[in-house]
Amino acid sequence: MYDIKALYEAESVPHAVQLLVEHPEAQIIAGGSDVLVQIRDGKRAGRELVSIYMLDELRGVSLEEDGALRIGSLTSFSHITRDPLIQQHIKVLGEAVDMVGGPQIRNIGTIGGNTCNGVTSADSASTLFAWDAIVEITGPEGVRRIPIQTFYIKAGQVNLRPGELQTAIIIPKSSYEGYKGHYIKYAMRNAMDIATIGCSVNVKLSADKQTMEDVRIAYGVAGPIPMRAVHAEEKAKGQPVTEAAIKAAAQAVLEDIHPRDSWRASKDFREHIAVVLAERGLREAIRLSGGEIHA
Known part of the structure; x- marks a missing residue:
């Protein structure tokens, strides 16, 4: 059923890097909710795999000394949704990843896998963009941290060099302190569906x-x-x-977005929904911030 050439089990992050260097064609596998499906469908058949699933050092949410939130790349969606630090500081991220697939997928799927896929429909991605997230990458030359905006290169491709793996996602304190956010996923079904379009809005109000x-x-x-x-x-x-x-800002999103026609929705429909979602997201983020909208 699964055409896998070899499976290597990493015992630590340095060991994972070593395995990736020794097997440059190998694919990283974490939860497997995407990779195994791709192998079954023949897209990655016959590949070597480096499993990082047992690396508990890459799991969990913590506060760094400077107040930044650190989310280990192997942290599951379910863990993120329930985590007290997420609930306190960036509750919207927990709400966003709670819309990924069904309970089984959320229990096994990881934030690192969701972002490393490089797909625009990932429910975590737009919210992480809105929080100015930093991606931590570890490889043969050490650790580097880059803005999530430069992590995504093109559809299905992210900024990972040979031998590297994503080890954490960082939300700087300056990016979340004083902000409230809201994420809206528009899809044809309420559950188990890929977003037709997703919009994440953060607002910081004056005193x-x-x-x-x-x-x-x-x-x-x-x-x-x-x-x-x-x-x-x-x-x-x-x-x-x-x-x-609010209406003026929502209308202005048309200057930035570049949706396409697909079997899921037309470009025109996506543009219409994008404006509606921006307006709704702004309203809710303002409400969560304790603001009252005036005429």
């Missing part, structure tokens, strides 16, 4: 709750990779919390 001090809007399936709606963000920043400002 008096009257002004949108900062806004971040990110999308999945609005282009070949996840993306930020930078024109819409600039349109909203510094504006009063009003219906007009």
Whole structure:
């Protein structure tokens, strides 16, 4: 059923790097919810696999000394949703990954696997873009940290060099402190479906709750990779919390997104939904921040 040439079990991160160097054509396997399906379908048949599933050092959520949230790449979606630090600081990420597949997939699927796939429809991706996440990568030359915006190169390809693996996702304190966010997944079904389009919105209000001090809007399936709606963000920043400002910012996302026609939805429909989701996301993020929208 599964055409696998060889399976190597990593005993530590350095050992995983060593195995990847020794077997340059090998594919990393974590939870296996994507890789095993691809092997069964023949897309990765006959590959060598390096399993990192037993590396507990890559699991869990913690606070670094500077207050940044560190999410180990092997942390499952279910763990992220329930984690107290996620619930306290970036609850929206837990809500986003809780929309991935069904319970079985969320129990085995990992945040690292979800992002390393490089697909624009990953439910975690747009939210991580909205939080200005940093991706930690470990390889033969040591550890490097890069913005998630540069981690995604093109559809299905991420910035991993030979011998490297993703070891963590970092959310800087400056990216989450004072912000509230909301993620909306639009799909044809309520469960077990890939997003037709996904929108994640973060808002930081002024102390008096009257002004949108900062806004971040990110999308999945609005282009070949996840993306930020930078024109819409600039349109909203510094504006009063009003219906007009929200609608103007939502409309501005059309300057940033690049959806395509597919069997799931047309380009025009995706553009329409993108505007609607931005408006809804802004409204809910403002509400979560304690703001009241004025006419």
